[in-house]
Amino acid sequence: xxxxxxxxxxxxxxxxxxxxxxxxxxxxxxxxxxxxxxxxxxxxxxxxxxxxxxxxxxxxxxxxxxxxxxxxxxxxxxxxxxxxxxxxxxxxxxxxxxxxxxxxxxxxxxxxxxxxxxxxxxxxxxxxxxxxxxxxxxxxxxxxxxxxxxxxxxxxxxxxx
Amino acid sequence: xxxxxxxxxxxxxxxxxxxxxxxxxxxxxxxxxxxxxxxxxxxxxxxxxxxxxxxxxxxxxxxxxxxxxxxxxxxxxxxxxxxxxxxxxxxxxxxxxxxxxxxxxxxxx
Numbered sequence: 001x002x003x004x005x006x007x008x009x010x011x012x013x014x015x016x017x018x019x020x021x022x023x024x025x026x027x028x029x030x031x032x033x034x035x036x037x038x039x040x041x042x043x044x045x046x047x048x049x050x051x052x053x054x055x056x057x058x059x060x061x062x063x064x065x066x067x068x069x070x071x072x073x074x075x076x077x078x079x080x081x082x083x084x085x086x087x088x089x090x091x092x093x094x095x096x097x098x099x100x101x102x103x104x105x106x107x108x109x110x111x112x113x114x115x116x117x118x119x120x121x122x123x124x125x126x127x128x129x130x131x132x133x134x135x136x137x138x139x140x141x142x143x144x145x146x147x148x149x150x151x152x153x154x155x156x157x158x159x160x161x
Numbered sequence: 162x163x164x165x166x167x168x169x170x171x172x173x174x175x176x177x178x179x180x181x182x183x184x185x186x187x188x189x190x191x192x193x194x195x196x197x198x199x200x201x202x203x204x205x206x207x208x209x210x211x212x213x214x215x216x217x218x219x220x221x222x223x224x225x226x227x228x229x230x231x232x233x234x235x236x237x238x239x240x241x242x243x244x245x246x247x248x249x250x251x252x253x254x255x256x257x258x259x260x261x262x263x264x265x266x267x268x269x270x
Contacts, residue, residue: 083251
């Protein structure tokens with residue numbers, strides 16, 4: 001009776017682990033960002049170790065437990081290396097935007113205000129009419145900060161996601 | 162009798178472990194951003210595969226297999242938090258944003 005229960009639980013576990021494995025593989029394929037995919041790969045290693053344990057229990061073929069340990073080591077090292085790769089790849093588009101906003105707030109301006117002043121500056125260049133000096137100085141300041149920012153951030157390939 | 166007991170213990174551990182692994186995979190899809198998904202993958206996933214390896218250790222009477230399965234569990238428990246932490250630090254430093262409904266961002270400024 002108890003071995004019947006064990007058989008049932010092994011079948012149940014194999015079904016659930018297959019579902020988990022498939023879900024994780026689809027996450028690797030679909031995952032919107034790079035860290036999502038790396039996390040799904042990590043999870044894939046965990047599911048594979050679970051598979052090895054269940055199959056070793058079902059068939060008594062426990063040689064693969066060594067391979068499970070090695071797989072865990074490789075998965076860990078791969079995740080660490082991928083984390084270093086994320087760091088080396090540099091800022092995302094979102095992160096760059098947020099840094100820009102923080103810089104603007106440091107200068108006492110929000111992004112929306114700066115956009116308006118930039119539009120005004122552009123209008124000033126195309127149609128030179130008499131304007132107040134204060135507006136001109138704000139426009140100059142924004143162009144200066146733009147230059148400083150472009151110097152600070154070197155030309156990196158724009159990475160989406 | 163003892164054999165039956167070990168069968169039942171191993172069966173229960175297998176069922177709970179596979180349920181945890183499945184819930185980790187579901188959480189990978191359902192949770193809103195990378196930092197919350199990391200909870201599912203690194204906690205529930207590690208617990209799931211650890212329970213499955215412990216079930217193998219409990220069922221197989223062999224000492225060498227028992228030791229190997231236990232070493233695998235310990236190794237996995239040691240490395241999973243480290244890799245999750247590194248991944249979270251890297252993706253935060255690079256600028257992946259938290260979800261809108263998150264309450265607190267302690268790494269901000």
